[in-house]
Amino acid sequence: MIKLRQEKIRINKEMIIVSPEMIIVSPEMIKISQEMIEISQEMIMVSQKMIKISQEMIEISLEMIMVSQKMIKISQEMIEISQEMIMVSQKMIKINQEMIKISQEMIKISQEMIVISEDMIEISQEMIIVSQEMFKINQEMIKINQEMIKINQEMIKISQEMIMVNQ
Structure with missing residues (x-):
């Protein structure tokens, strides 16, 4: 019975020694969690900027497609005129065919830019989702x-009470 009491006192003393260390470590963990939240918020902001840039790129690409389509239309009209003007037509047809090729290349490039922009939007949206999940995890941490601090404080109280009872 005496050995049991001595063992309880010894355990309580060790808990009193360990509990303050846990209280010291817990605010550090809270600080780290808050820093992670800040990083997550910055990632969300960066992702939103990337989405905005991607949307602007899509708008530019669409404008380029419209310009290219107008260029093709103009080129086709010029080909019709050149057929009527047989003397000049051979040279003009060559020039216009080159313009059509350039315009078609521009359409291809514009379409590729749209695909890239859409991919960037998807990546940005996924980054926002990841950042939001990290934010939730950090809040849970x-x-x-905070619960650990409360438990540690309770353990200290209990240990102190047990020491007082044992004395």
Whole structure:
């Protein structure tokens, strides 16, 4: 019975020694969690900027497609005129065919830019989702750390009470 009491006192003393260390570590963990939240928020901002840039790129690409389509239309009209003007037509047809090729290349490039822009939007949206998940996890970590502090404080109280009872 005496050995049991001595063992309880020894355990309580060790808990009193360990509990303050846990209280010291818990605010550090909260600080780290808050920093992670800040990083997550910055990632969300960066992702939103990337989405905005991607949307602007899509707008530019669409404008380029419209310009290219107008160029093709103009080129086709010029080919019709050149057929009527047989003397000049051979040279003009060559020039216009080159313009059509350039315009078609521009359409291809514009379409590729749209695909790239859409991919960037998807990546940005996924980054926002990841950032939001990290933010939630960090909030949960803060809650857990706060609970640990409460538990540690309770353990200290219990240990002190047990020491007083044992004395």
